[in-house]
Amino acid sequence: xxxxxxxxxxxxxxxxxxxxxxxxxxxxxxxxxxxxxxxxxxxxxxxxxxxxxxxxxxxxxxxxxxxxxxxxxxxxxxxxxxxxxxxxxxxxxxxxxxxxxxxxxxxxxxxxxxxxxxxxxxxxxxxxxxxxxxxxxxxxxxxxxxxxxxxxxxxxxxxxxxxxxxxxxxxxxxxxxxxxxxxxxxxxxxxxxxxxxxxxxxxxxxxxxxxxxxxxxxxxxxxxxxxxxxxxxxxxxxxxxxxxxxxxxxxxxxxxxxxxx
Amino acid sequence: xxxxxxxxxxxxxxxxxxxxxxxxxxxxxxxxxxxxxxxxxxxxxxxxxxxxxxxxxxxxxxxxxxxxxxxxxxxxxxxxxxxxxxxxxxxxxxxxxxxxxxxxxxxxxxxxxxxxxxxxxxxxxxxxxxxxxxxxxxxxxxxxxxxxxxxxxxxxxxxxxxxxxxxxxxxxxxxxxxxxxxxxxxxxxxxxxxxxxxxxxxxxxxxxxxxxxxxxxxxxxxxxxxxxxxxxxxxxxxxxxxxxxxxxxxxxxxxxxxxxxxxxxxxxxxxxxxxxxxxxxxxxxxxxxxxxxxxxxxxxxxxxxxxxxxxxxxxxxxxxxxxxxxxxxxxxxxxxxxxxxxxxxxxxxxxxxxxxxxxxxxxxxxxxxxxxxxxxxxxxxxxxxxxxxxxxxxxxxxxxxxxxxxxxxxxxxxxxxxxxxxxxxxxxxxxxxxxx
Numbered sequence: 252x253x254x255x256x257x258x259x260x261x262x263x264x265x266x267x268x269x270x271x272x273x274x275x276x277x278x279x280x281x282x283x284x285x286x287x288x289x290x291x292x293x294x295x296x297x298x299x300x301x302x303x304x305x306x307x308x309x310x311x312x313x314x315x316x317x318x319x320x321x322x323x324x325x326x327x328x329x330x331x332x333x334x335x336x337x338x339x340x341x342x343x344x345x346x347x348x349x350x351x352x353x354x355x356x357x358x359x360x361x362x363x364x365x366x367x368x369x370x371x372x373x374x375x376x377x378x379x380x381x382x383x384x385x386x387x388x389x390x391x392x393x394x395x396x397x398x399x400x401x402x403x404x405x406x407x408x409x410x411x412x413x414x415x416x417x418x419x420x421x422x423x424x425x426x427x428x429x430x431x432x433x434x435x436x437x438x439x440x441x442x443x444x445x446x447x448x449x450x451x452x453x454x455x456x457x458x459x460x461x462x463x464x465x466x467x468x469x470x471x472x473x474x475x476x477x478x479x480x481x482x483x484x485x486x487x488x489x490x491x492x493x494x495x496x497x498x499x500x501x502x503x504x505x506x507x508x509x510x511x512x
Numbered sequence: 513x514x515x516x517x518x519x520x521x522x523x524x525x526x527x528x529x530x531x532x533x534x535x536x537x538x539x540x541x542x543x544x545x546x547x548x549x550x551x552x553x554x555x556x557x558x559x560x561x562x563x564x565x566x567x568x569x570x571x572x573x574x575x576x577x578x579x580x581x582x583x584x585x586x587x588x589x590x591x592x593x594x595x596x597x598x599x600x601x602x603x604x605x606x607x608x609x610x611x612x613x614x615x616x617x618x619x620x621x622x623x624x625x626x627x628x629x630x631x632x633x634x635x636x637x638x639x640x641x642x643x644x645x646x647x648x649x650x651x652x653x654x655x656x657x658x659x660x661x662x663x664x665x666x667x668x669x670x671x672x673x674x675x676x677x678x679x680x681x682x683x684x685x686x687x688x689x690x691x692x693x694x695x696x697x698x699x700x701x702x703x704x705x706x707x708x709x710x711x712x713x714x715x716x717x718x719x720x721x722x723x724x725x726x727x728x729x730x731x732x733x734x735x736x737x738x739x740x741x742x743x744x745x746x747x748x749x750x751x752x753x754x755x756x757x758x759x760x761x762x763x764x765x766x767x768x769x770x771x772x773x774x775x776x777x778x779x780x781x782x783x784x785x786x787x788x789x790x791x792x793x794x795x796x797x798x799x800x801x802x803x804x805x806x807x808x809x810x811x812x813x814x815x816x817x818x819x820x821x822x823x824x825x826x827x828x829x830x831x832x833x834x835x836x837x838x839x840x841x842x843x844x845x846x847x848x849x850x851x852x853x854x855x856x857x858x859x860x861x862x863x864x865x866x867x868x869x870x871x872x873x874x875x876x877x878x879x880x881x882x883x884x885x886x887x888x889x890x891x892x893x894x895x896x897x898x899x900x901x902x903x904x905x906x907x908x909x910x911x912x913x914x915x916x917x918x919x920x921x922x923x924x925x926x927x928x929x930x931x932x933x934x935x936x937x938x939x940x941x942x943x944x945x946x947x948x
Contacts, residue, residue: 303906306898331908343903347921356917357907394921411907 254281254448255318255334255418257302263312264294264301271297271508273475274313279419282447286461286486287454289472290494292507295454296340298472299423303337304330317419332361334418338408338425344396350407351377351391354414361415380413383443385436401428409440419450426460438463458490471497473506521573523547526664529573533632536639542646546653546663553657556757558783560841560873561812566781567755568658571696571726573665578608578691593941594687594716596934603628603684607699609692610668621680627673628684631700634671642671645704650733650761650789658757662698662729669700674709674740683712683932690728693721693753701732705740705768712931714745716938721753722779732760736768738792745773745931747939752779752807759785766792766821773929774801775939777946782811790852793821800829802926804946805838805870815859816845819852828859831923833947834870842874844889850881857887864922865895866915866947912948919947 257279264272272294279285287295301308302315304327315322317333325333345353354377359367381388384406396404405425412420422441426434441451441464453464461469461483469485470477471494479485479497488496498506526547530540555563581587584600595601603621605628606614617628627638635642647653653663670686690697703713717728728750736742742762750756756778762770770788788797799815817826828844846857857880863872876889896918904914920927923943930936 304902306902326911327902327905328908328910328914331906337906339903339906343897343900345900345904345918345921347924348917353904353907353917356909356913360908360910360913415907 254450256280257335257419257450258316259298259302259313260316261313262298262301262310262315264297265309265311266297266307270311271475272301273508275472275476277470277477279450279452281418281450283468284445284451284453284464284466285468285470286466287452287470287472287477288456288458288486288489290456290506293472294475294508295456295472296423299337299421299452299454302421303327303335328360331417336412336415336417336420338412338420338422340423340427342396342404342408344394346394346397348395349392350395353395354411357411357415376414380410383413384410384440386410402430402433405429405437406433409437412444413440416444418448419452420444421452421454423454424456425453426455426457434460435463458486461486473497473501473503475508478503521547521665535632535635536643538639538643539635542653543664543666546660549654550657550660550664553654553660556656556658556783556785558812558814558841559843559875561783561810563781563783567725568727568757572694573667573696575610575667575692575695577611578613578689581606581608581613584614591687591689591718593938594685594935601685602682604687605630605670605685606687606689607668607670608689609695610697613689618682621678624678625675626678626680627671629671631666631669631671631702638671638673641673641704642702645702645733645735647731647733650735650763651731651759658729659731659759662700662731665696665729666698666700668697669702672703672711672713674705674711676706677708679709680711683714685932685935686713686715688715688717690717690719690750693719693724694726696726697728697730699728699730701730703732703734703742703744705736705742707737708739710741712743712745714930714932714935716746716935717748717750719751719754721751723753725753725755728754728756728758730756730758734760734762734770736762736764736770738765739767740765741769743771743773743931745929745935747775747930747935747942748778749942750778750780752809754778754780756780756782756784758782760787762788762797764788764790764792764795764797766794768792768795769797771798771929772800773926773931775927775930775942776801776803776811776813777939777942778811779807779809781809784811784813785816786814787816787818788826790817790819790821790824790826794823795821796825798827798829800926800929802830802923803832803840804943805832805834805840806836806946808837810839812841812843814843814845816847817857818847818849819855819857820849822851822853822855824852824855826855826857828861829925830861830874831926832863832872833866833919833923834863834872835866835947837867837869839871840873842891843877844875844891845877845879846887846889847879848882848885848887852882853884855882855885857885858889860890862891862922863893864919865893916944916947919943
């Protein structure tokens with residue numbers, strides 16, 4: 252194992268002065284697939300956004316380290332070039348910029364000047380990945396995410412994941428709004444990334460996705476913290492029994508981050 | 513309030529200027545009459561821009577002939593970028609200062625009766641034809657003081673004539689290279705497409721007078737007769753020292769189509785009017801324009817399509833990026849006249865602000881004098897969306913690169929409409945230079 256290590260320690264995050272994350276801890280190593288589950292409103296997406304550096308989220312306490320480097324000191328683009336990737340729940344639409352032009356710029360952003368990817372090589376790999384994800388070839392020439400259906404946007408996020416090959420990827424509800432066929436294709440794309448260096452954090456509130464992508468570790472988030480961790484069996488139990496037993500076990504009445512508000 | 517600008521040129525000067533060029537009598541008279549009335553006319557009044565203290569009087573009119581060019585390879589590298597590498601266009605006219613430095617036209621087109629020559633040669637060789645259209649039904653001499661001055665002082669230009677049912681496949685390209693930094697350019701472009709004909713025309717204006725002050729006073733008249741199609745592309749790139757008044761008009765008859773794609777990249781103060789009259793039933797027009805404002809320049813763009821015919825279709829699209837302390841006003845005016853039933857008028861004007869000190873305004877105007885029509889408008893002035901930046905940067909793009917993509921994307925709906933690929937690329941490079 253020689254992948255990267257992402258360490259999240261005691262992370263507190265606010266949005267517009269309201270604290271959402273209240274001391275989240277998590278470590279993801281290369282080669283590992285983690286899933287974070289939990290009902291809506293418990294801070295899962297906030298964790299993803301804070302790791303990537305979303306402009307509206309403010310880290311008030313704690314640290315995020317990637318291979319020992321302070322991620323919070325990095326600009327968003329530096330985080331990406333350091334090896335982080337976030338498949339977003341609501342990707343922006345960029346009018347006038349084709350998906351393929353954008354992808355090529357993103358790939359080249361990781362390479363030195365004069366060492367840009369050749370057009371032929373780029374197109375070949377792009378065609379391959381489009382085929383694999385069963386995406387119509389014309390998506391490459393369409394403007395990025397503009398007029399894409401929900402499913403197309405999700406596939407496009409995974410296309411970018413496959414093209415950019417990050418060290419650690421965070422997938423924020425990549426399964427939402429996907430029908431079963433699309434879910435399978437997207438899962439295949441993610442599974443294809445699996446190797447002993449690639450680390451992945453999958454955020455979902457449905458166990459369904461985990462039928463296709465088997466995580467090594469499963470975490471439950473409530474009240475802005477990781478409250479329980481386990482193996483794949485934890486996800487199975489959540490599917491069968493829901494979250495009530497965890498709340499009972501931990502004495503939680505309201506699992507959302509609203510409970511102090 | 514008209515601005516007091518004493519004309520630096522008198523009747524004798526104009527008369528001599530005209531005679532030196534062996535102009536036909538009608539042109540000589542047109543010049544002298546225009547000079548006479550200019551003083552009585554008011555300056556144009558672009559909406560929301562005061563041009564009272566702009567330089568419209570400090571310029572030279574006498575000029576030296578520009579040297580001829582034997583091959584496009586002799587052009588400065590910057591201008592060679594307007595052509596595909598090693599492949600000079602078949603139909604090209606280069607006007608250097610005020611004289612033709614280079615002019616080619618495909619033999620086959622020549623034989624079919626296509627005319628593609630400078631405006632003075634055309635006045636001599638095709639006097640009646642030019643007279644029929646020159647400053648009559650599109651731009652009137654007495655529209656304002658600047659159009660009258662244009663008529664009196666015109667010192668450059670081109671005449672394009674496409675006979676009935678002739679389709680010009682290869683674009684006609686004109687380059688107006690204002691090498692002399694002080695002499696004003698009064699350029700007249702006259703395009704006539706006869707019934708059933710079609711053409712693509714692309715022009716470039718270039719000057720380098722960042723310090724020296726002068727003016728450009730340009731009139732374009734496009735006539736598309738029944739069922740004719742005109743695609744008109746332009747990249748205006750006058751330097752900061754040039755104050756520009758540019759008046760481009762189109763007249764479309766039955767089933768005609770006039771599409772404008774204008775890259776308005778001047779660095780000096782600019783007033784631009786782009787007005788198309790859709791006279792004939794079923795005629796259509798698209799007026800697309802893009803600009804980048806920088807430094808302290810002030811620009812005012814009016815795009816207007818007036819629809820007289822029945823079942824006409826009009827679409828105005830304007831996009832502008834503002835930086836530094838530049839100011840840009842977009843006026844989009846869709847007008848459906850009484851009788852223009854079942855016509856459609858759509859417009860969209862958007863400005864993207866990149867700096868705190870820049871200013872922009874987009875004014876959507878719809879004037880409808882007919883009941884059974886459809887119309888729509890959209891206008892916005894805004895900044896770069898921080899969430900778009902976040903998304904692009906989250907894929908590793910540096911801030912400048914992400915911003916560059918957003919800007920090019922914002923301008924693309926117009927840039928992509930420029931008809932010649934090499935000119936499109938050149939426009940993209942000019943945009944790049946202006947926004948960085």
